[in-house]
Amino acid sequence: MILLDRVTKIYNKKEAALERISLHVEPKEFVIVVGTSGAGKSTLLKLLTREEKPTTGKIIVGGIDYDKLKDRDIPMLRRKIGVVFQDFKLLDGKNVFDNVAFALEIVGMNSREIKHTVPKVLDIVGLADKARSYPPELSGGERQRVAIARAVVRQPKILIADEPTGNLDPKNAWDVIRVLEKINKYGTTVLLTTHNVEIVNALKRRVITIKDGHVASDEANAGYKLA
Amino acid sequence: MKSHPLTIFFRMIRTGGKNFLRNAWLSIAATAVMVVALTIILSAIVLNVTAHNAIKELSKDFKVSIYLKDDVTAAQRAPLEKALKANPATASVEYVSIETAKARFSDSFQSDQKLLEGLSLVGGNSLPASFEVSTTDVDKITQIGDTAKKAEFKSIVDSVTLGKTDAKKTIDRAASARRFIVNASIFSALLFAGVSVLIIFNTIRMAIFTRSNEIEIMKLIGATPNYIRGPFLVEASMYGIIAGLLANSAVYAAILSLGSKVSSQAEFSATYTFFTDPKTVLMMLGGAILAGVLVAVISSSLAMEKYLRLKKW
Numbered sequence: 001m002i003l004l005d006r007v008t009k010i011y012n013k014k015e016a017a018l019e020r021i022s023l024h025v026e027p028k029e030f031v032i033v034v035g036t037s038g039a040g041k042s043t044l045l046k047l048l049t050r051e052e053k054p055t056t057g058k059i060i061v062g063g064i065d066y067d068k069l070k071d072r073d074i075p076m077l078r079r080k081i082g083v084v085f086q087d088f089k090l091l092d093g094k095n096v097f098d099n100v101a102f103a104l105e106i107v108g109m110n111s112r113e114i115k116h117t118v119p120k121v122l123d124i125v126g127l128a129d130k131a132r133s134y135p136p137e138l139s140g141g142e143r144q145r146v147a148i149a150r151a152v153v154r155q156p157k158i159l160i161a162d163e164p165t166g167n168l169d170p171k172n173a174w175d176v177i178r179v180l181e182k183i184n185k186y187g188t189t190v191l192l193t194t195h196n197v198e199i200v201n202a203l204k205r206r207v208i209t210i211k212d213g214h215v216a217s218d219e220a221n222a223g224y225k226l227a
Numbered sequence: 228m229k230s231h232p233l234t235i236f237f238r239m240i241r242t243g244g245k246n247f248l249r250n251a252w253l254s255i256a257a258t259a260v261m262v263v264a265l266t267i268i269l270s271a272i273v274l275n276v277t278a279h280n281a282i283k284e285l286s287k288d289f290k291v292s293i294y295l296k297d298d299v300t301a302a303q304r305a306p307l308e309k310a311l312k313a314n315p316a317t318a319s320v321e322y323v324s325i326e327t328a329k330a331r332f333s334d335s336f337q338s339d340q341k342l343l344e345g346l347s348l349v350g351g352n353s354l355p356a357s358f359e360v361s362t363t364d365v366d367k368i369t370q371i372g373d374t375a376k377k378a379e380f381k382s383i384v385d386s387v388t389l390g391k392t393d394a395k396k397t398i399d400r401a402a403s404a405r406r407f408i409v410n411a412s413i414f415s416a417l418l419f420a421g422v423s424v425l426i427i428f429n430t431i432r433m434a435i436f437t438r439s440n441e442i443e444i445m446k447l448i449g450a451t452p453n454y455i456r457g458p459f460l461v462e463a464s465m466y467g468i469i470a471g472l473l474a475n476s477a478v479y480a481a482i483l484s485l486g487s488k489v490s491s492q493a494e495f496s497a498t499y500t501f502f503t504d505p506k507t508v509l510m511m512l513g514g515a516i517l518a519g520v521l522v523a524v525i526s527s528s529l530a531m532e533k534y535l536r537l538k539k540w
Contacts, residue, residue, distance in 0.1 A: 049447070072452075075449045075450060075451045075452075076449070077449075078446075078447065078448060078449035079448075079449035083447060083448070085447075089440075089444050089447065091440065091441055091444065102444075103449075105238055106445060106448065106449065106450040106451075106454055107230050107449065108230035108232060108235040108238075109230070109231070109234070150448070151448075
């Protein structure tokens with residue numbers, strides 16, 4: 001599903017943000033990426049969403065070889081990958097329903113289909129009763145679940161969650177993680193980056209540790225190893 | 228997942244309309260400047276056509292009279308008639324015999340019996356035969372006179388008169404005013420079109436900044452560049468459409484209120500008829516809207532090129 005082969009990303013000539021990273025993520029896997037700030041986690045995710053291009057190396061996601069990807073094809077690539085951000089990236093002027101519908105509107109789905117699809121996804125993330133609420137009226141955890149709903153409403157094969165629990169209290173953080181596990185159960189590959197030791201240790205999933213731009217460890221059913 | 232191009236198209240129009248209303252004051256400013264620019268352009272067209280038709284009407288009576296010597300036969304005057312018709316500045320050539328000249332003179336001075344009695348006392352040959360030549364271009368009228376003054380026609384031509392001097396002066400003044408109107412209008416229209424481009428550029432730039440968060444999210448979740456550009460183009464086009472409608476209405480209000488007062492005068496009747504013809508009304512409206520939309524689309528495209536950064540994803 002995701003393949004990185006000796007990928008290096010250098011922002012300035014002095015230091016590499018990532019250096020010769022090689023990874024392979026199978027379909028339907030739930031993978032946690034951990035690392036300290038500046039270790040290269042965000043760079044890794046930006047390479048996967050093609051916000052950044054690798055300096056060297058090969059990336060293949062969902063059968064798409066990024067070397068052959070033209071700029072005009074990037075929107076189509078992003079439609080196949082759901083992304084959840086630490087700062088939610090919701091539109092405060094749109095209610096929950098419209099924020100989720102936004103992802104369907106841009107691909108040209110008609111209003112009837114949108115009205116049919118969005119409530120189902122809101123139900124999955126546990127926000128069926130908040131459809132008419134606006135983001136500022138919601139808790140952090142609820143906002144993040146709206147962001148997850150928007151990311152999965154197009155049923156992507158891959159969901160990338162960039163520190164989705166970073167701004168949340170433990171209860172809300174666990175609510176978000178439960179939703180991600182649920183989505184993974186439906187067959188979506190989940191790539192989660194987090195700092196939360198408790199969550200990593202409790203989940204017992206594959207954990208990839210990134211340190212100074214290198215893969216320091218990559219183990220199944222693992223715990224948090226940075227300390 | 229099924230994508231509906233028409234749904235996307237209508238969604239872009241709806242978003243563009245919302246943005247237009249959301250930035251109401253900026254939209255009004257951008258539209259107002261464009262109304263001024265388009266009104267100047269339309270007024271220039273109206274004034275230009277009015278001046279052109281007025282000059283044409285005045286020129287109708289402006290003829291070259293070539294008076295022939297007594298007893299010139301039809302065979303003798305034929306080469307002169309041929310030469311006059313061959314002149315590119317000639318519109319028409321009419322031969323006026325002595326009898327026709329007398330009849331016209333009598334018609335013109337019916338009320339002046341003393342003059343007519345005097346004419347009959349002087350005798351039949353007091354009015355000479357002549358060629359009356361009308362021209363396509365008043366400025367080239369001397370060319371026609373020069374043709375008649377050639378040496379080969381000296382034996383048959385008595386004298387040549389180039390219309391009335393005061394009429395020529397009036398026509399010259401009208402032509403000069405027309406040139407001034409055209410030049411001043413082009414300059415003003417360009418100036419205001421330039422100001423319009425700058426104001427719309429700035430309005431769209433502000434709209435892009437206002438919606439920067441939304442645009443960033445759209446990029447990240449897979450919107451195409453055209454889907455992002457579309458609403459801005461719709462918004463800018465709305466400035467052009469509304470400005471075109473308002474400018475055309477203003478110019479037509481002037482045409483109808485002023486034109487109806489002078490439409491009975493020969494110099495203006497053709498112009499008034501032309502501009503009140505439904506075809507012309509539609510053409511003026513379509514042209515104004517098209518020009519407005521064109522200026523708006525160009526300036527908004529420049530703003531999007533600079534500030535949307537759609538080349539980097």
